[in-house]
Amino acid sequence: MRTPVLSFLRSQLSWPLQLAHTTARLFNQNGLQNHAAAAAFYFLLSATPLLLLLSYALQLLGHIAENSVPAAILMAALYDQLRLDNLTALGFIPRQAQLTVGGIGLLTLVLSSRGLVNAVQGAFRVIFPNPNKRNLVLSWVLPLIILPLLFLLMGLAMLAQVTLSFLAHNNFIGSGNAQMLQALNSMFGLAMVWSLLFAAYWRLPRQNPSARVAAAFALAATLSLGVLFSLFGTFFNLENLRSLYGAPGSVVFVLMGAYSAFLLLYLWAQALYAYGKVDITALEKLFLGGSSIGASKLEAYVFADTHRLLEKYGEVHPAGHTLIEEGSDSRISYFLHAGRATVYKRTDDGQRQIGTLIEGQLFGEMAYLLNEVRTASIVAQTDITVLALPPQMLEELMNHSAPLSRRIIDTLCQRLQRMILASPG
Numbered sequence: 001m002r003t004p005v006l007s008f009l010r011s012q013l014s015w016p017l018q019l020a021h022t023t024a025r026l027f028n029q030n031g032l033q034n035h036a037a038a039a040a041f042y043f044l045l046s047a048t049p050l051l052l053l054l055s056y057a058l059q060l061l062g063h064i065a066e067n068s069v070p071a072a073i074l075m076a077a078l079y080d081q082l083r084l085d086n087l088t089a090l091g092f093i094p095r096q097a098q099l100t101v102g103g104i105g106l107l108t109l110v111l112s113s114r115g116l117v118n119a120v121q122g123a124f125r126v127i128f129p130n131p132n133k134r135n136l137v138l139s140w141v142l143p144l145i146i147l148p149l150l151f152l153l154m155g156l157a158m159l160a161q162v163t164l165s166f167l168a169h170n171n172f173i174g175s176g177n178a179q180m181l182q183a184l185n186s187m188f189g190l191a192m193v194w195s196l197l198f199a200a201y202w203r204l205p206r207q208n209p210s211a212r213v214a215a216a217f218a219l220a221a222t223l224s225l226g227v228l229f230s231l232f233g234t235f236f237n238l239e240n241l242r243s244l245y246g247a248p249g250s251v252v253f254v255l256m257g258a259y260s261a262f263l264l265l266y267l268w269a270q271a272l273y274a275y276g277k278v279d280i281t282a283l284e285k286l287f288l289g290g291s292s293i294g295a296s297k298l299e300a301y302v303f304a305d306t307h308r309l310l311e312k313y314g315e316v317h318p319a320g321h322t323l324i325e326e327g328s329d330s331r332i333s334y335f336l337h338a339g340r341a342t343v344y345k346r347t348d349d350g351q352r353q354i355g356t357l358i359e360g361q362l363f364g365e366m367a368y369l370l371n372e373v374r375t376a377s378i379v380a381q382t383d384i385t386v387l388a389l390p391p392q393m394l395e396e397l398m399n400h401s402a403p404l405s406r407r408i409i410d411t412l413c414q415r416l417q418r419m420i421l422a423s424p425g
Contacts (some may be wrong), residue, residue: 339384
């Protein structure tokens with residue numbers, strides 16, 4: 001009883017394990033940790049002039065608060081919830097921002113905005129490789145718009161959350177109403193983050209994945225970011241960090257958070273790419289068998305189960321079934337998973353056997369690679385199980401795996417040689 005249960009569990013976990021293994025391998029291979037570090041640096045560089053803009057906003061808000069109760073409540077909420085007086089005392093926010101410095105800050109914001117978006121686009125070019133180039137105008141204009149808009153939306157969401165917390169803490173609107181409004185604001189913030197990630201996962205890759213799949217991975221990334229920032233809030237109390245290390249400690253804290261957030265962003269993007277490549281990787285391991293170069297025991301275990309591939313691509317045919325007819329224009333390739341088959345070619349004396357196919361052989365690829373009709377017939381000698389691969393799958397396999405491409409070319413040369421020897425004259 002135990003063995004069938006374990007086999008069932010393994011078959012159910014086969015695809016998630018293969019997805020996780022492929023994602024981790026590609027993530028390390030692409031060096032996405034370095035891309036996350038670069039994006040975190042540009043994020044910090046972008047956040048610095050925003051503090052200068054915040055000082056301008058506080059000065060303006062202070063003048064408005066002299067004659068406006070809502071502005072006074074908002075200013076009190078900012079200082080109470082964000083401890084802005086501590087940041088000002090530490091020098092993290094300037095007390096009086098000069099106009100010339102503000103201009104430099106805005107210029108820095110624009111340049112760092114472009115740097116951050118370019119860093120993210122560079123990472124996506126590595127994650128989703130494609131030789132096509134983007135429109136030059138869009139690649140220059142979009143970075144100057146996206147980041148300021150993103151910071152504006154994030155600032156508005158945070159401002160609403162801070163104000164609601166302050167009102168609830170001082171019992172201005174009642175704790176029940178405040179909690180409901182805070183929950184709605186949090187849901188709005190998550191929806192905003194999900195929308196941004198969905199747009200990135202769906203539109204940044206050169207070959208866009210389906211909207212449904214991109215939406216699912218964007219949701220997973222959003223929930224992961226929510227958990228990440230909850231853990232940061234729990235284990236790295238910002239106020240204690242400021243008390244111990246001052247403004248530099250706050251900078252390090254922000255840098256750590258940004259780096260971790262971009263790591264998650266790229267990890268789920270890599271998983272989205274791996275989602276479309278798991279079958280390719282699994283088929284490569286199956287076709288190459290034990291000859292996969294550098295294959296580890298973990299990799300061999302993860303890709304050992306073939307039930308999912310058989311359910312998706314498998315076909316079963318009885319003995320005597322003609323799988324490929326000479327002269328037909330079909331382009332499907334086959335992998336013989338179980339059984340034996342015979343190769344026949346027409347001659348002046350009738351059908352002539354020119355070879356036998358055994359388990360583990362790939363066949364039928366000549367018609368696609370040479371763009372010709374079938375040059376021989378394949379008839380099942382016994383009951384056979386094959387994996388049927390459409391032309392685009394074979395193309396992806398050859399692009400993905402150099403060892404498999406070499407094996408296909410070597411097999412193709414041998415078959416052409418046999419066919420030449422078998423031909424009359």
